[in-house]
Amino acid sequence: MTSSILIRNATAVMSGGRGESARLGAQDIRIQDGIIREIAPSLTPRADEKVLDARGGIVYPGWINTHHHLFQNLLKAVPEGMNDDLQGWLAKVPYPRLAKVTPELLRVAARLGMAELLLSGVTTCADHHYLYHAHGGTETGDLLFDVADEFGMRFVLCRGGAVQSAAAHPGFSKTALQPETFEGMVADIERLKARYHQSGPHPMRRVVVAPTTPTFSLPPLLLRELAGVARGLGLRLHTHLSETDNYVKFCREKYNCLPVEFVADNDWLGPDVWFAHMVHMQPSEIRLMATTGTGVSHCPVSNARLGSGIAPIPQMAAAGVPISLGVDGVASNESGSMVNEAHTAWLIHRAAQGASATTVEDVIHWGTAGGARVLGLESVGRIAVGEAADLVIYNMDHLRYWGFHDIATAPVAAGEPARIRASLIAGKVVVEDGEIVGLDVAKLRRDAAQAVVSLMSENLETETA
Ligand SMILES: [Zn+2]
Incomplete structure (x- = not known):
């Protein structure tokens, strides 16, 4: 069984390359079995394909x-x-x-x-x-x-x-x-x-x-x-x-x-x-x-x-x-x-x-x-056919991006907070609509708070004299 994902309607795609090759413009991206297989301005979804709507978003390599x-x-x-x-x-x-x-x-x-x-x-x-x-x-x-x-x-x-x-x-x-x-x-x-x-x-x-x-x-x-x-x-x-x-x-x-x-x-x-x-x-x-x-x-x-x-x-x-x-x-x-x-x-x-x-x-x-x-990761880090499907779709649907003339620069030029529509690693969706897939955030918060207390200065034994 193959797993296929189609990313459609992104406003712009940055390739990770240099110079003229840095900008791919508005492209759809087809991913199969963790690899980028097709990049073209308008790709038609297949029957068995998961479609990720990136409308208004910007795609960067992860x-x-x-x-x-x-x-x-x-x-x-x-x-x-x-x-x-x-x-x-x-x-x-x-x-x-x-x-x-x-x-x-x-x-x-x-x-x-x-x-x-x-x-x-x-x-x-x-x-x-x-x-x-x-x-x-x-x-x-x-x-x-x-x-x-x-x-x-x-x-x-x-x-x-x-x-x-x-x-x-x-x-x-x-x-x-x-x-x-x-x-x-x-x-x-x-x-x-x-x-x-x-x-x-x-x-x-x-x-x-x-x-x-x-x-x-x-x-x-x-x-x-x-x-x-x-x-x-x-x-x-x-x-x-x-x-x-x-x-x-x-x-x-x-x-x-x-x-x-x-x-x-x-x-x-x-x-x-x-x-x-x-x-x-x-x-x-x-x-x-x-x-x-x-x-x-x-x-x-x-x-x-x-x-x-x-x-x-x-x-x-x-x-x-x-x-x-x-x-x-x-x-x-x-x-x-x-x-x-x-x-x-x-x-x-x-x-x-x-x-x-x-x-x-x-x-x-x-x-x-x-x-x-x-x-030394040979086929990772770029948006190109044959590369690992590690990419992030930034959501630009927020007032802090209104007024941009060159929206493809926004994730770097505007900085945090990043707003992620979806993030994929080896073709697997790991972040969707700003949430990490499968993560119990409340538990992580409790664990972190408890752990910080045990590492606070007043709770350390004085072995560092
Ligand atoms: Zn270091």
Whole structure:
């Protein structure tokens, strides 16, 4: 039996492509078995076909969020970390709570995070999960895949972790936790790959090797060895880099080089690697990224929230660096919305560099096809025949859109609140009329409220002295 859906009467379709190919105009879209099969101005419904009326709506490819920390969904606006930079915020917000995020709390956080992502039009999430330690945590990768399945999300688990000695890693030095061993980390990566990793042009599940940072999470020798392990298993590589000038200072002082030179020396550049942030970059580093095809996950809201700076994304894009967008953890964002992220990406470079720095089409490309490229998802991220049917129909039937001359730009130019007519992942309707299909929102709200209480500062034991 084939499942067929026809999307009719959309006012405009954005493809996720660049330049002239970015706009497809008013098109109908036929989907069969999770794949886009036909795109034409007027398609006739078939007898057995579900018809989605997109009248007045705008169709975008689903957003591809390339850097997230779902566990942080219960840590929004923690008061003591509201006005700190990255180092201060890490010490006050996530680190004291690392050991407190039990599998039960992680499930609530991940469900809340997935729900928020879906309601902004996200269809693929790469989660950089780094809560692994010697006393447990290996079950958390399984838990996240399970939650992704529940929501129908295309999911990339970036398996994090750290194996430095407790004294060298600021996360572990603040808690009673001990890091896992390198062998333990590799064994879990192999297990996750065997159990979940899918190949092919539009996989629903992928595994990526992703230590928390390349500078603090493991010594250079093991960093190189880990890259070899990942490539031997056919897995991509991801981590944080150059988020603050601390990375630059550390690499200069310890290794007498720049951060991108440091990772280059340790086999961590290439078309199978992407880094979150890349705020503090020299032109020579941008060239290295471009010539090796190394990608970036641009997280402008988190970078602004923590005062880290503005990544030179227009310069990186012009040099040919693959660009994508990520919301980062919402403990340093307070929003898990890719519409909010895209809106900010559109504005922030114009504020810094002038009105021609970014276009709406650039930002849509980065957040969709650009994301698929850095994640290595060959046939995901575009609205084109043969691509995975991951798309979102934004509802423009609201007074805030009256007066638009170019309504196709509205989801990015007007920002939140996004209003979704329908959202599809692999051809399955996951959001309809602004509601997540099958989600008990009242229960999620109760679970989240209860979980937040257990993570509140006054309810933490004082093990962080
Ligand atoms: Zn991050």
